[in-house]
């Protein structure tokens with residue numbers, strides 16, 4: 334997926350996205366980091382085709398696209414589950430919009446839930462789940478059609494630190510296994526450095542800096558490594574945040 338010289342302004346306002354070039358290669362994991370209001374969500378909606386650029390192009394699989402199709406999964410900050418559907422049927426929702434799910438598709442949904450530690454909860458309703466479990470269901474729903482590209486807008490922002498770390502680990506694993514390309518918006522510098530191959534620092538609707546992250550396979554120890562701390566410092570500097578002395 335690539336954004337080429339994308340510009341966008343809300344009617345009556347100055348540019349929110351101001352000439353962005355961004356390329357997400359297959360299997361790559363990119364994080365967009367920036368201050369509140371810098372245009373991250375708008376950029377993600379442009380990438381999804383939920384907004385249309387005033388100029389420039391969004392290209393997905395070689396074509397300019399104009400709507401979220403089966404090749405793209407989207408996860409919002411809140412899980413947005415359908416309260417009157419069981420967990421399994423929430424996961425199968427993107428399938429149900431096209432046809433009645435087959436047994437094979439139900440098995441696939443159950444497998445996804447199993448990978449996310451939710452096999453025992455498939456028949457429950459969303460209100461019977463914790464916030465972290467609901468986020469996992471939203472992730473499973475976004476993955477059910479095996480999208481080539483996953484767009485996530487601060488999906489773990491409302492979660493406690495422990496649940497968040499577990500979900501970050503599971504998300505990385507699932508995207509790596511499927512070679513899913515990811516564009517992930519977050520305010521959290523450590524989250525971005527842990528997840529990303531590349532962090533794009535956004536400022537006033539532009540990419541202010543691109544930072545490639547070359548960490549070995551992420552494990553629990555990664556967050557305490559010198560290289561990890563160094564990358565966080567680099568992102569902080571790009572955001573003009575006060576330096577943290579080692």
Ligand SMILES: Nc1ncnc2c1ncn2[C@@H]1O[C@H](COP(=O)(O)OP(=O)(O)OP(=O)(O)O)[C@@H](O)[C@H]1O
Pocket residue numbers: 343346349367368369370371372373374375376520
């Ligand atoms: N519908 C709208 N009409 C006018 N301006 C809007 C609209 N939606 C967003 N904006 C403005 O566009 C700018 C960028 O918003 P956006 O939601 O993309 O920022 P963000 O970086 O995702 O912020 P946050 O981190 O707080 O979620 C903000 O100044 C916001 O006020």
